[in-house]
Amino acid sequence: MRRKTDRMIDQIAALGRGDTSARGLAETALAQAQTLCELNAFVALDPDKVLAAADASDGRRRAGFTLGPLDGIPIAVKDNFLTKDYPTTACSDALPLEPTDVDATLVARLREGGAVIFGKTNMHEWAYGATNTTSRFGPTRNPCNPGHITGGSSGGSAAAVAGGIVTAALGSDTGGSIRIPASACGIYGFKPTYGRASRHGVLPLSWSLDAPGPLAASLDDIAVLLSCLMGEDAGYAATRGSHPFQPVAALSRKARLVSLTGPGLERSDEVDAAVTAALQRAQGCTVETRALPGMRRFFGAWETILHCEATAYHQPRLATAAGFSPVTRAHLEAGQYLTAQELLRAQQVRAEFCALLASGLGDWDALVLPTLPVPAPAMGVDWQEFGGRRVSTQDSMTWFCWLGNLAGLPAVTLPCGLSSTGLPIGLMLMGRPGQDERLLQIAKFIDTAVNQTE
Amino acid sequence: MRRKTDRMIDQIAALGRGDTSARGLAETALAQAQTLCELNAFVALDPDKVLAAADASDGRRRAGFTLGPLDGIPIAVKDNFLTKDYPTTACSDALPLEPTDVDATLVARLREGGAVIFGKTNMHEWAYGATNTTSRFGPTRNPCNPGHITGGSSGGSAAAVAGGIVTAALGSDTGGSIRIPASACGIYGFKPTYGRASRHGVLPLSWSLDAPGPLAASLDDIAVLLSCLMGEDAGYAATRGSHPFQPVAALSRKARLVSLTGPGLERSDEVDAAVTAALQRAQGCTVETRALPGMRRFFGAWETILHCEATAYHQPRLATAAGFSPVTRAHLEAGQYLTAQELLRAQQVRAEFCALLASGLGDWDALVLPTLPVPAPAMGVDWQEFGGRRVSTQDSMTWFCWLGNLAGLPAVTLPCGLSSTGLPIGLMLMGRPGQDERLLQIAKFIDTAVNQTE
Numbered sequence: 091m092r093r094k095t096d097r098m099i100d101q102i103a104a105l106g107r108g109d110t111s112a113r114g115l116a117e118t119a120l121a122q123a124q125t126l127c128e129l130n131a132f133v134a135l136d137p138d139k140v141l142a143a144a145d146a147s148d149g150r151r152r153a154g155f156t157l158g159p160l161d162g163i164p165i166a167v168k169d170n171f172l173t174k175d176y177p178t179t180a181c182s183d184a185l186p187l188e189p190t191d192v193d194a195t196l197v198a199r200l201r202e203g204g205a206v207i208f209g210k211t212n213m214h215e216w217a218y219g220a221t222n223t224t225s226r227f228g229p230t231r232n233p234c235n236p237g238h239i240t241g242g243s244s245g246g247s248a249a250a251v252a253g254g255i256v257t258a259a260l261g262s263d264t265g266g267s268i269r270i271p272a273s274a275c276g277i278y279g280f281k282p283t284y285g286r287a288s289r290h291g292v293l294p295l296s297w298s299l300d301a302p303g304p305l306a307a308s309l310d311d312i313a314v315l316l317s318c319l320m321g322e323d324a325g326y327a328a329t330r331g332s333h334p335f336q337p338v339a340a341l342s343r344k345a346r347l348v349s350l351t352g353p354g355l356e357r358s359d360e361v362d363a364a365v366t367a368a369l370q371r372a373q374g375c376t377v378e379t380r381a382l383p384g385m386r387r388f389f390g391a392w393e394t395i396l397h398c399e400a401t402a403y404h405q406p407r408l409a410t411a412a413g414f415s416p417v418t419r420a421h422l423e424a425g426q427y428l429t430a431q432e433l434l435r436a437q438q439v440r441a442e443f444c445a446l447l448a449s450g451l452g453d454w455d456a457l458v459l460p461t462l463p464v465p466a467p468a469m470g471v472d473w474q475e476f477g478g479r480r481v482s483t484q485d486s487m488t489w490f491c492w493l494g495n496l497a498g499l500p501a502v503t504l505p506c507g508l509s510s511t512g513l514p515i516g517l518m519l520m521g522r523p524g525q526d527e528r529l530l531q532i533a534k535f536i537d538t539a540v541n542q543t544e
Numbered sequence: 545m546r547r548k549t550d551r552m553i554d555q556i557a558a559l560g561r562g563d564t565s566a567r568g569l570a571e572t573a574l575a576q577a578q579t580l581c582e583l584n585a586f587v588a589l590d591p592d593k594v595l596a597a598a599d600a601s602d603g604r605r606r607a608g609f610t611l612g613p614l615d616g617i618p619i620a621v622k623d624n625f626l627t628k629d630y631p632t633t634a635c636s637d638a639l640p641l642e643p644t645d646v647d648a649t650l651v652a653r654l655r656e657g658g659a660v661i662f663g664k665t666n667m668h669e670w671a672y673g674a675t676n677t678t679s680r681f682g683p684t685r686n687p688c689n690p691g692h693i694t695g696g697s698s699g700g701s702a703a704a705v706a707g708g709i710v711t712a713a714l715g716s717d718t719g720g721s722i723r724i725p726a727s728a729c730g731i732y733g734f735k736p737t738y739g740r741a742s743r744h745g746v747l748p749l750s751w752s753l754d755a756p757g758p759l760a761a762s763l764d765d766i767a768v769l770l771s772c773l774m775g776e777d778a779g780y781a782a783t784r785g786s787h788p789f790q791p792v793a794a795l796s797r798k799a800r801l802v803s804l805t806g807p808g809l810e811r812s813d814e815v816d817a818a819v820t821a822a823l824q825r826a827q828g829c830t831v832e833t834r835a836l837p838g839m840r841r842f843f844g845a846w847e848t849i850l851h852c853e854a855t856a857y858h859q860p861r862l863a864t865a866a867g868f869s870p871v872t873r874a875h876l877e878a879g880q881y882l883t884a885q886e887l888l889r890a891q892q893v894r895a896e897f898c899a900l901l902a903s904g905l906g907d908w909d910a911l912v913l914p915t916l917p918v919p920a921p922a923m924g925v926d927w928q929e930f931g932g933r934r935v936s937t938q939d940s941m942t943w944f945c946w947l948g949n950l951a952g953l954p955a956v957t958l959p960c961g962l963s964s965t966g967l968p969i970g971l972m973l974m975g976r977p978g979q980d981e982r983l984l985q986i987a988k989f990i991d992t993a994v995n996q997t998e
Contacts, residue, residue: 327895327899394884398884398885398888399888401884401885402885402888402889402892405885425884425885426883426885427883428883428884428885429880429881429882429883429884430848430852430855430879430882430883430884430886430887431852431855431856431859431879431880431882432884433884433887433888434852434853434856434887435856438856441781445781
């Protein structure tokens with residue numbers, strides 16, 4: 091899907107050989123950002139800060155050392171990660187346009203690794219939506235076709251990578267917000283197991299569902315990023331006892347994939363064909379198709395938990411007039427009227443869903459689904475039709491992805507083909523909780539079969 | 545506090561020596577139950593079933609084998625544990641007076657160990673109260689003074705042990721329901737870490753707070769029981785990954801105790817004096833006094849979670865007229881109107897409380913408090929006064945104990961003296977989650993200093 095030279099690992103190699111400098115990478119990225127400004131991928135980007143960080147990296151390298159593989163690599167950051175050098179607004183007008191004095195843990199880890207923080211990316215307001223069309227800074231446009239949406243809520247991060255501005259960006263994922271725009275823009279996105287990457291300093295949408303993670307130009311890039319990002323953080327209790335990301339070896343045994351179907355898991359014919367063809371090319375894996383019943387009930391549990399937690403977080407802000415688009419405000423106000431009984435029921439259904447995936451589908455290494463049921467929708471189209479369903483564009487974006495958040499699974503999307511209109515189609519794999527390394531190993535195997543043998 | 549001959553380990557030894565038989569123990573217990581029938585400790589007890597189980601045990605022993613240390617020991621069971629041979633009513637008139645075809649996991653483990661299930665004990669209706677005065681079968685009376693309550697909700701189990709009918713009984717504990725009556729009746733009670741003993745087949749009060757466990761005549765008895773009862777159970781997900789109880793060695797290093805004080809942790813002068821004197825006798829431990837602020841806020845979280853979960857469980861039954869005393873019904877109906885925001889807030893405060901105990905009080909091996917702020921109240925007295933507080937008798941019973949449930953800690957009560965009117969006073973120790981063995985080791989050390997050196 092992408093030119094080999096666009097990968098972060100190629101940038102790392104070129105820096106190592108001295109074929110380029112951090113300043114060179116930064117200047118190229120700044121020029122590309124300028125060229126593609128119509129995408130509206132960035133909401134804050136200061137060339138002076140970028141170049142200063144790049145020069146500092148080059149200085150280290152000249153002095154004979156680096157801070158690690160990311161030293162000198164430009165990496166963009168979604169606008170809900172706190173950053174010391176840029177304002178953090180979650181693309182809502184409720185928050186000031188001034189930087190805080192705190193870096194989110196993952197941003198701090200990138201900086202400690204020498205990465206050049208390359209501005210803040212556009213997102214769906216408060217991450218409370220999956221189209222990236224609702225933002226204080228206006229909608230984000232898809233680099234593959236600017237008349238189409240990126241999906242969201244990490245749409246700016248996806249556009250920045252897919253547009254070749256940067257090779258990697260941070261995003262966050264509550265119901266697919268990393269995977270959706272990565273798929274819609276034809277790149278790679280990885281949501282870690284809940285609790286394996288710190289959310290400290292990331293403005294929450296729904297604390298029991300949110301997981302931060304990388305979007306990038308290749309799975310090898312993702313592996314480098316996860317090695318930097320994952321592991322325990324005293325600032326975020328859910329990471330307690332979690333271990334750092336272990337480097338990924340090649341697939342040592344046949345992976346057992348389970349392809350999920352059933353009511354609530356419909357997809358368009360061309361998406362289905364692309365995913366099926368991709369799996370047929372992955373000869374080292376077995377693919378079994380299994381029905382997963384009760385999807386709408388499980389979806390309801392995800393939605394109830396999301397609404398309740400989002401409302402709890404935003405409650406103090408609801409009394410003021412500003413800060414929310416009408417749709418977001420309506421969601422948050424409705425969340426106030428959900429009862430404890432409804433929430434408990436949702437929490438119980440969630441436990442049931444986790445148990446079903448853990449032991450109700452036999453032995454599996456990864457669950458496989460399309461990432462999206464349709465290619466990136468055109469701007470301004472509110473409804474999608476596929477597989478006999480008519481679904482709002484919003485719901486079509488989270489259609490499959492929320493499963494991974496409700497169960498806390500690691501999940502990855504990789505490009506697997508193009509639609510008749512030339513838009514990317516993504517394939518999603520979800521692993522068992524904690525098995526992020528194994529999942530990436532399987533994804534790499536399939537990606538090699540699908541994208542690198544042509 | 546008790547005669548040495550009343551302990552279960554003495555029964556085990558006597559059976560081993562052939563000094564008595566299971567039938568002998570059963571007949572003595574049945575006679576004592578008859579003598580003390582005014583206590584109303586039992587709500588179902590069938591001599592034929594008891595004697596048949598005892599005879600089977602004696603048969604095994606004659607054939608040269610046993611099923612383990614409990615083989616032939618009469619053990620009573622609280623009326624919210626499902627039993628194949630007795631009805632299970634939770635002392636509510638909502639449930640039929642017919643046995644089910646299922647044993648709760650812990651009852652099954654006792655039977656597999658050869659124990660003689662010795663009837664069902666009286667309890668506070670649905671375990672939704674801590675006095676044991678509300679029951680389909682009438683109130684339970686305290687063997688130390690029948691004009692006083694036993695406390696609850698495992699009041700019948702405590703009365704059966706304290707009355708010398710049996711040396712051990714099963715109870716369940718959501719806000720102290722094992723420890724409260726054990727303390728009020730002058731015996732030992734142990735609530736395991738949440739998730740280390742299966743609740744499968746125990747009618748719930750509040751599933752995230754409930755923990756089943758033993759009441760017994762000595763801490764050595766408790767150790768034998770926990771070895772049989774604890775560990776993984778496929779029927780109860782919370783036990784997954786938990787390990788069986790490991791036998792307890794003598795205390796190998798000085799235990800660090802933290803004695804908690806502050807608003808909300810008041811106690812009567814004579815209770816305080818008894819606990820203080822007991823700790824002074826435990827020379828191998830260091831005792832540091834620490835203030836624990838915010839108790840009423842944490843208590844509110846416990847109460848909200850309890851009401852929400854109890855209402856969720858009973859909701860289908862609320863539409864019918866029968867099954868609940870007016871007070872219980874009022875609680876359950878009020879639980880329907882709690883909002884998701886209130887429950888989420890309570891769940892967050894709970895997480896904060898766990899973090900505070902885990903790392904906000906320095907290094908500690910056990911937290912120490914009185915089990916109750918007052919000795920067992922007289923029947924019919926609705927209010928208690930102590931430490932400048934006027935508190936309902938119900939709230940005085942759970943006054944300290946709920947801390948252990950909100951944080952899921954292992955907790956044990958041991959007798960540590962008598963009030964001016966001859967009623968027992970109990971000392972409570974709570975350990976770190978999962979450290980049940982260490983907690984019992986510390987309790988044993990203190991118990992030896994307090995109760996077995998006279």
